Amino acid sequence: VQRTLVLVKPDGVRRNLVGEVLRRIEAKGYSLVALQLRTADRELLAGHYAEHEGKPFYEPLVEFMSSGPVVAAVVEGQRVIEGFRALAGTTDPTTAAPGTIRGDLARDWGLRVQQNLVHGSDSEESAAREIGLWFPGLG
Numbered sequence: 346v347q348r349t350l351v352l353v354k355p356d357g358v359r360r361n362l363v364g365e366v367l368r369r370i371e372a373k374g375y376s377l378v379a380l381q382l383r384t385a386d387r388e389l390l391a392g393h394y395a396e397h398e399g400k401p402f403y404e405p406l407v408e409f410m411s412s413g414p415v416v417a418a419v420v421e422g423q424r425v426i427e428g429f430r431a432l433a434g435t436t437d438p439t440t441a442a443p444g445t446i447r448g449d450l451a452r453d454w455g456l457r458v459q460q461n462l463v464h465g466s467d468s469e470e471s472a473a474r475e476i477g478l479w480f481p482g483l484g
């Protein structure tokens with residue numbers, strides 16, 4: 346079975362939406378295999394967002410992501426990587442489909458970063474890399 350790394354970003358924790366996000370994951374039938382609440386430092390985020398380094402939204406993104414605690418979860422299930430991304434909806438919360446986490450619960454606040462509540466790994470390679478960063482010691 347597949348594993349993915351899910352983050353409830355600082356906007357989700359601040360808005361008390363952790364339970365709502367985890368509820369949707371569990372209701373879909375996926376399982377939590379690891380869970381933590383923590384404030385990420387820049388080093389962890391530099392690893393996590395290495396592919397975006399140099400892009401215009403990179404600095405505001407790291408700033409936002411280190412602005413408060415996030416919930417990191419390892420979630421397991423058949424095809425969970427694409428399954429969670431379908432649950433999350435598209436990156437831009439304004440146009441994310443209703444019924445998705447972003448579509449139902451997030452919007453544009455006019456800031457320099459899309460505050461879109463959640464992250465989910467986009468491939469098996471990213472998932473393995475991200476799980477290693479957030480949960481060193483987990484296979």
Ligand code: ATP
Pocket residue numbers: 402406435436457458459460461463464465466467
């Ligand atoms: P995630 O990887 O967090 O699930 P994603 O795969 O939909 O989101 P990425 O392209 O990996 O999006 O971008 C990572 C994050 O950077 C986005 O979730 C969003 O918070 C922010 N971001 C991406 N593109 C932009 C942009 N053009 N303007 C502002 N913020 C952005």
